[in-house]
Amino acid sequence: MIMSVYLLVDNGSKQPDATLYLRCLATQLSKHTGQTIHPVSLQHADAISAEQLDGTPAKVFSEFLRGHLEEGEREFVVLPLFFGLSRAITSFIPEEVARLQSEYPDLSVKLAPVTWPLPEGESRLGQIVFDHIRQARETAGPDTHVVLVDHGSPSPKITEVRQGIARLLKEQHALNVDQAVMERREGREYDFNGELLVNWLREQAEQGVTSVIVAMLFFLPGRHAGPRGDVEEICDSVVKDYPQLNYRITPLICEHPLLLDILRDRIATTEQCL
Template identity: 45%
Template structure:
């Protein structure tokens, strides 16, 4: 029997940098696990011109599965590059797998848990270390831990728990750690996503002094790139409040501890 093929799955992006970073992570994880890891995206990435990806087109998860099933590969481990239980994991993947199974009854697929887990604070250690990298020896600035923003309250709860853990790890090194969303859906039913980063940086005392924006983003792209949406929010806040200086941290993919977390999630699925 052929061994399971591991698919490392991100949400997907139209930005080439996201797919290239996903591929790099898959190579490093393959070295850690000692077996192939294939990078695929949930959506979007197939729209990238292959010329921007070294001539190799990005793969989308369900077409990638179908091609390999048709070639005789039936066993898979799907390793999500997601912080928490997004609808991609709780709805989109199960619904589409249910439609795929009648055509490929030999399909055997295990979905690993998302990155965040109870009693595992390694994500917080990554975020805290990235904040420390932006501090000097006397810094007691504020920290805004920002994620994309989710319509799923359980995903936002992961972000809020991470902010609490980061605050505990940083202690007196900073004056405060507050979670924020890059964006949120309109309506009171989505108020759990407050505050928006833009709103936070407009309010005292966050609109003055040094604020480290801790990036709870995995890969670069339209939101988290050097000229992405979060950077634009920070620049706009600084223009409106000349006494404010923001410092964005590195992305989670840039920390080697992410490999340890992914390897453990992979073992949990196996």
């Protein structure tokens, strides 16, 4: 019986914490599923020195596949650590697979569903966000204003994920949250992204709000999320102008045990072959 090689795939970062957390998540998922899950980034992680990664260098997607192909492996299952169908999934992965298939025609790569498949969504992802907000409210207070923040994407389908989670929070948990993006491209054609986080924070401060919760729609730490990430820097930049404003940033999605259940079920429903 031919055994598949399982990959837990993120977009990749040049920040060591992103790869270290991905490895930790893959280890936990391996125990949760009984399968060996390999942590693999699509790009960037191979620029991190091995010394910053506990002595083990990171391998990116194409390099990882090629290495296993050279060892005789032919069947792979890709589990995307993505909220929605970004270009990394719809373009980058298929293009890299097609390039390798020109050398290895019998290469088979199956792609598992994303964590928030449209249109049905994923109620457990909403539960994760709600639990993190509830945890932050234990110290911030029940009336603290909440904003749900994602990276910002040129794809409306990714914004639909954030909107779907906000809608679920309201319908299932009676929790109203505002929405914002960490960054977005200029131009009216990207207005679907919504408001920038920095503008939302300033508006709250100017209205006399003194406490806010920034609910993070990010899986892993890195340049944007986690300590000293862009989101934290944005919040600090506003607090410099409005020192009365206090903010709390929720944990990342990878820090909640329900994510393992979601990913386990995505593996079980893998059908699409690239």
